Amino acid sequence: MAGFTKRCVVWTAISKREDVFKEIYVRWKAGEMKAVKAMGELGVKKTTFYKLVKENQNR
Structure with missing residues (x-):
């Protein structure tokens, strides 16, 4: 559960x-x-960064 909380x-x-x-x-x-x-600089891991990039490209 700690991992889930951290991601949130x-x-x-x-x-x-x-x-x-x-x-x-x-x-x-x-x-x-x-x-x-x-x-x-964002304080995120690789997976999160590229997930955000993908979301940003779809906007």
């Missing part, structure tokens, strides 16, 4: 920082930063 906290934090994600996403897409650095 991460998603909540990301939801609250959607503008921060968009800024980092734009910089990442422009080639200004590597994906690993973007993940580090």
Whole structure:
């Protein structure tokens, strides 16, 4: 259950920082930063980062 709670906290934090994600996403897409650095700045793991990227591309 702890893993589930942690994921919920991460998603909540990301939801609250959607503008921060968009800024980092734009910089990442422009080639200004590597994906690993973007993940580090957002504080998310690889799977979560690419899930967010996919969701952002569908918007």
